[in-house]
Amino acid sequence: MANVEFKPQAAILLVQLGTPDSTSVPDVRRYLREFLSDRRVVETSPWIWQPILHTLVLPRRPKESAQKYAAIWTEAGSPLLVNTRLTAQALSEELKIRGRLVEVHWAMRYGNPGMAQALRDLRDRGFDKVLVVPMYPQYSATTSGTVFDVIAREFLTWRDIPSLRFVKSFHDDxxxxxxxxxxxxxxxxxxxxxxxxxxxxxxxxxxxxxxxxxxxxxxxxxxxxxxxxxxxxxxxxxxxxxxxxxxxxxxxxxxxxxxxxxxxxxxxxxxxxxxxxxxxxxxxxxxxxxxxxxxxxxxxxxxxxxxxxHCLNDAPLWIHALAEIVGSELSGWKTREVDLVRRR
The missing domain is CATH 3.40.50.1400 (Rossmann fold)
Structure with a gap:
């Protein structure tokens, strides 16, 4: 039994808001178009909003926003993307220390890497249990709610959907x-x-x-x-x-x-x-x-x-807290080696 390798059956998907691919005006425009076209973000009727977005907002705002992104961009790329990746890596290591057989992945609600593709990748790799964690401590329909929208739309096209759990908020954790x-x-x-x-x-x-x-x-x-x-x-x-x-x-x-x-x-x-x-x-x-x-x-x-x-980013105390949050949500799923041994 000591030589048996157990494949994780559950995956955690951390979801952040999003970021453009670069500080170029076209990339920022593409990102803002997706973000500001979300009906939960701008609830005005699209018959009214879309002409405003395409004639007044997108011709002007991307240039201004690109300059702001350039002011905080790093050699490694977008700070949000870099910090999200580091958080996922740190959480993965913490869960391993705790004996959890679960993989940690991450995606962006807007921009790349996108949520829909991340969910497809998890399906193609055989995960049949997915815990989605929107990285918003406080719930809003404009943030966590729209993350759930993507999941629902994506699963409409699947014949076999996985077991799904969703962290709504943890503002008072x-x-x-x-x-x-x-x-x-x-x-x-x-x-x-x-x-x-x-x-x-x-x-x-x-x-x-x-x-x-x-x-x-x-x-x-x-x-x-x-x-x-x-x-x-x-x-x-x-x-x-x-x-x-x-x-x-x-x-x-x-x-x-x-x-x-x-x-x-x-x-x-x-x-x-x-x-x-x-x-x-x-x-x-x-x-x-x-x-x-x-x-x-x-x-x-x-x-x-x-x-x-500064934000919590991958601070050790926060990673410990996040591991506790996801650990509670994983309850009942076979995510420990001892659980899988019993199943055999």
């Missing part, structure tokens, strides 16, 4: 909360550390209409912020939740991040730290929007020190 809190503590312990006048939890924004129709996203963001603040022992006036990345003229959930930091500076707040708990991997929204645009806005408004606290 103790391991996730502690991992974010620990990343903040580590930043405060550094040479230029110490607590700021305010700690800001900046989450990606969402149209107010989505929340009005029942999307739980804002509530979960506020709960995550409160739990992290409690883990840090912060008083209520030492932290706040805000929302970034607004797109278009529609009202989004508030307060908005950039106006908030400008207002704080005007009120005499000199030092702030910003962390983005809704983003598990650093990306354009954190590295460019927060650490460049919002940073500069705060300093121009009279602030003295702005510090961006």
């Amino acid at each position: 103790p391991g996730y909360i502690e991992a974010v809190a620990d990343s903040i503590r580590q930043r405060w312990r550094q040479a230029d550390g110490g607590r700021p006048d305010r700690l800001i939890f900046s989450f990606h924004g969402l149209p107010q209409s989505c929340v009005d129709q029942g999307d739980p996203y804002q509530k979960q963001c506020e709960e995550s912020g409160a739990l992290i603040a409690a883990a840090l022992g912060l008083a209520r006036d030492e932290w706040l939740v805000s929302y970034q990345s607004r797109f278009g003229r529609e009202e989004w959930i508030q307060p908005y991040t950039q106006p908030t930091v400008e207002k704080l500076a005007g009120q005499g707040v000199k030092t702030i730290d910003v962390v983005c708990p809704g983003f598990l991997s650093d990306c354009i929204e954190t590295l460019e929007e927060i650490d460049m645009e919002v940073h500069n806005a705060f300093m121009r408004a009279g602030g003295r020190r702005f510090r961006y606290i």
Whole structure:
């Protein structure tokens, strides 16, 4: 029995938002076209939205976005793609240490590598159990919901579908909360550390209409912020939740991040730290929007020190927490060698 090799029958698919293939304008345009054509992302009737997208947005926005991507692109490529790959590798190693016979794969909801192809690859390799983990701690129909849409559409074309499990959210998971809190503590312990006048939890924004129709996203963001603040022992006036990345003229959930930091500076707040708990991997929204645009806005408004606290990426404490999350979801599936021995 010692020489028997057991083939994993279950696979984990981590799904991130997506990224263009390069910083070229055509690649960015292709990515934005796919992203902004998702009916869950822009809920306006396509009869109205598609002409606007193709005549006003796509002729202009890709050039501006390409410049922003270029500002944060690395030699290894897109930070989001690089960090997602590292997270998957670290999770795979952690699960091996725990004796789990399961493979970890990753894909992007928009762009490459795409979800549909990733699911087909798992099918072709014989996996009959798939756990899909959208890399969004807080659920929204515009993020985790649209990941499920891809799965449903893809499985419509399959005669034999696998057993499927889906992690909806983990915004209040103790391991996730502690991992974010620990990343903040580590930043405060550094040479230029110490607590700021305010700690800001900046989450990606969402149209107010989505929340009005029942999307739980804002509530979960506020709960995550409160739990992290409690883990840090912060008083209520030492932290706040805000929302970034607004797109278009529609009202989004508030307060908005950039106006908030400008207002704080005007009120005499000199030092702030910003962390983005809704983003598990650093990306354009954190590295460019927060650490460049919002940073500069705060300093121009009279602030003295702005510090961006990086996403969890592949931090060991986060990988441990993620292994706990997926381990719970794998319950009942034969993913340990001892389980497979018993089956024989």
